[in-house]
Amino acid sequence: MHWNIGNAKQQFSEVLRLTAEEPQAIYKRDKPVAVVISAEDFEEFRRWKEQRQRPTLAQQFAEIRAALVAEGSDGIEIPPRHDRFNPLVDDPHYWDDEE
Secondary structure (H helix, E strand, C coil), rough: CEHHHHHHCHHHHHHHCCCCCEEEEEEECCCCHHHEEEHHHHHHHHHHHHHHCCCCCCHHHHHHHHHHHHHCCCCCCCCCCCCCCCCCHHHHCCCCCCC
């Protein structure tokens, strides 16, 4: 049901009673300003909101890395690769084939 602010004030107990059936919208000059919902609906909304606010996988990895840095380790150390053959650098005849 839709209520204007004045009616909602005067019949507040009725507004609250009807929230058990459906949310009650309150309007000011034909614009919605509030919605009164049941406590059960509110708890469902809070659970939904908490699920949406869970950190992403990237955020979780960033937190783990920060914790490792705080403990004196910066995570997995990967040494630079120097043993792999690079034809652009290691093969002196690579550029000769284009002639």
